[in-house]
Amino acid sequence: MLASLKVMLGMTPPRKPGQREYSPGARSLHNVKRDIQGKKERVAAIKAERDLDRSNKWRNRRWATLIIINLLFVLSFQFDVQLVEGALTASRVLGFHFADLNAALQVMLAYKVILINLVIGTGTVLIMWWLLGGRTFCSWVCPYHLLSEFAEKIHLWLAKANIVRDFPLHRGTRTVLYVVFALLAVVSGYTVFESISPTGILSRAMIYGPGLALLWVAGLLVFEVFVTRRAWCRYVCPIGLTYGFVGATAPVQVTYNLEDCLHEGDCRALCMVPHVLEMTKKGYARDVDVAVGPDCTRCGMCIDICPTNSLNFEVKGLKHFL
Amino acid sequence: MAEENTPKKPSGLSRMQRRNRRTFLRSIAVGVTVIGASVLGFFPVLKGWTKRLRPPGAIHEDEFLAACIKCGQCVQVCPVEAIKLGDLDEGFGVGVPFIQARDQACDFSCDAVQCILACPTGALSHDINKKEEVHMGLARVSRLDACLAQLGKGVKGAAREQGFMGRLRYAEIDRWVPIKVNDHPYDLDICDLCERVCPIEGAIVVKTVGTGADRFGYPEVMEKCVGCGVCEMICPTDPPAIVIDIRETWKAEA
Numbered sequence: 001m002l003a004s005l006k007v008m009l010g011m012t013p014p015r016k017p018g019q020r021e022y023s024p025g026a027r028s029l030h031n032v033k034r035d036i037q038g039k040k041e042r043v044a045a046i047k048a049e050r051d052l053d054r055s056n057k058w059r060n061r062r063w064a065t066l067i068i069i070n071l072l073f074v075l076s077f078q079f080d081v082q083l084v085e086g087a088l089t090a091s092r093v094l095g096f097h098f099a100d101l102n103a104a105l106q107v108m109l110a111y112k113v114i115l116i117n118l119v120i121g122t123g124t125v126l127i128m129w130w131l132l133g134g135r136t137f138c139s140w141v142c143p144y145h146l147l148s149e150f151a152e153k154i155h156l157w158l159a160k161a162n163i164v165r166d167f168p169l170h171r172g173t174r175t176v177l178y179v180v181f182a183l184l185a186v187v188s189g190y191t192v193f194e195s196i197s198p199t200g201i202l203s204r205a206m207i208y209g210p211g212l213a214l215l216w217v218a219g220l221l222v223f224e225v226f227v228t229r230r231a232w233c234r235y236v237c238p239i240g241l242t243y244g245f246v247g248a249t250a251p252v253q254v255t256y257n258l259e260d261c262l263h264e265g266d267c268r269a270l271c272m273v274p275h276v277l278e279m280t281k282k283g284y285a286r287d288v289d290v291a292v293g294p295d296c297t298r299c300g301m302c303i304d305i306c307p308t309n310s311l312n313f314e315v316k317g318l319k320h321f322l
Numbered sequence: 323m324a325e326e327n328t329p330k331k332p333s334g335l336s337r338m339q340r341r342n343r344r345t346f347l348r349s350i351a352v353g354v355t356v357i358g359a360s361v362l363g364f365f366p367v368l369k370g371w372t373k374r375l376r377p378p379g380a381i382h383e384d385e386f387l388a389a390c391i392k393c394g395q396c397v398q399v400c401p402v403e404a405i406k407l408g409d410l411d412e413g414f415g416v417g418v419p420f421i422q423a424r425d426q427a428c429d430f431s432c433d434a435v436q437c438i439l440a441c442p443t444g445a446l447s448h449d450i451n452k453k454e455e456v457h458m459g460l461a462r463v464s465r466l467d468a469c470l471a472q473l474g475k476g477v478k479g480a481a482r483e484q485g486f487m488g489r490l491r492y493a494e495i496d497r498w499v500p501i502k503v504n505d506h507p508y509d510l511d512i513c514d515l516c517e518r519v520c521p522i523e524g525a526i527v528v529k530t531v532g533t534g535a536d537r538f539g540y541p542e543v544m545e546k547c548v549g550c551g552v553c554e555m556i557c558p559t560d561p562p563a564i565v566i567d568i569r570e571t572w573k574a575e576a
Binding site: 201235 | 345349353356357360361384387391392393397406407410413414415440443444
């Protein structure tokens with residue numbers, strides 16, 4: 001748990017464990033896998049079978065959810081139905097206060113007054129996103145995430161054609177920026193981050209009409225296409241880190257099962273936060289079942305791509321009730 | 323050892339180390355750029371480039387920018403759609419509500435100060451319960467020489483130029499539905515529109531003097547003025563003869 005938080009903050013994931021560090025079950029599975037003959041052919045065959053009928057189940061569900069949620073904000077104002085009032089930074093859902101955790105945090109740090117409505121809104125959202133898995137907000141709600149996914153597709157396509165190259169950053173950048181933005185809010189007395197948050201800018205642009213601020217968002221997307229893959233979500237956004245902390249103990253998780261895994265690494269290749277999938281590397285899983293760390297956005301892309309169903313959504317504790 | 327193998331690289335660092343160093347420097351560059359971009363928001367605020375009339379109940383400007391969570395719920399409840407949100411040129415004022423009184427002033431159509439009730443953070447202070455307690459600014463007759471009343475002129479027909487979209491609630495027409503100002507023609511011998519449409523009783527008075535053709539008037543702003551800007555919106559002269567001094571407080575004339 002502590003180790004996974006450190007990885008989220010930017011530490012390099014632990015090295016491959018030694019023989020003694022495996023659980024007995026994991027050790028025997030690792031040993032069995034070492035002796036399998038004709039592995040290459042087997043992987044190729046299994047992948048070919050997957051590609052015959054590629055499923056984008058989770059991606060489709062996620063995109064639909066993201067679009068519906070943002071559309072609810074827009075339509076609710078357009079037609080004055082008062083279903084979801086406000087924007088992603090703060091809203092009333094059927095009259096109940098909701099406040100984005102990071103926006104509320106910035107306001108409290110800058111304003112230095114505890115506001116009762118904001119505490120209520122924050123509490124509601126805190127419980128909701130703790131249950132649903134913290135960074136689930138990122139991939140299932142945040143409109144910038146969706147645009148960024150398209151930018152990433154273009155980036156990867158251009159990279160394949162050798163037109164661009166990914167210039168990765170150190171993952172600790174986000175942690176440093178998180179602290180800097182918190183300090184800036186406290187010292188300056190302004191919600192400094194909010195003025196450049198693409199999440200807020202996009203949400204307001206959709207609901208209240210576009211503005212110049214969209215140029216900033218466009219600039220970020222251009223940077224992500226030509227320079228650094230998924231730069232904002234991976235290395236900058238404090239919202240992601242806030243929700244990452246919230247989801248660290250969340251019941252909704254992606255879990256990994258070692259048994260059938262072929263360790264070919266398709267999941268890591270498309271994951272926005274591949275450091276959470278270290279255990280899928282050959283010989284890295286210490287246990288037969290391993291939960292994916294808090295930086296995971298629960299986007300489900302690894303579940304869609306996995307040819308052996310080794311990655312799955314799980315609701316912790318649900319087994320006990322069923 | 324490294325020097326022997328890689329004579330071209332005098333730094334003596336391995337490939338890995340050099341790559342890590344580049345990543346590190348790149349991270350610093352991006353980090354500094356992002357913080358720089360966010361801090362740019364200071365300038366419009368410090369320089370007062372875009373001084374804005376804030377919605378009713380707005381607390382002190384600096385605190386207002388801090389407390390506002392930029393959600394626009396105030397925008398959504400306003401029956402005359404007077405409230406707009408700030409754009410990039412306003413720095414930290416991005417997404418913060420303001421009112422462009424000349425285009426559409428707050429006429430308190432909602433009565434209960436809905437924007438204040440909608441505000442989730444108290445940036446619009448919940449201490450205010452009725453329109454008379456609001457303080458947005460203070461009206462000032464800025465161009466007395468252009469004032470129609472002062473010139474002894476009246477108003478026939480629409481108050482504002484053709485195509486003006488601003489709306490007001492006229493209690494005598496419909497208590498709850500605001501209509502376009504220009505759909506409500508006037509026929510006045512001496513213009514007293516600012517007093518006539520003012521939502522706060524006794525905030526502005528147009529006194530008339532003289533008789534017959536020499537009759538003229540002059541508007542006087544009183545202490546009760548809350549700075550809502552309806553007078554600025556209705557004023558038929560262009561630019562308006564009366565404007566709101568944002569966040570100005572009333573001082574008795576010496």
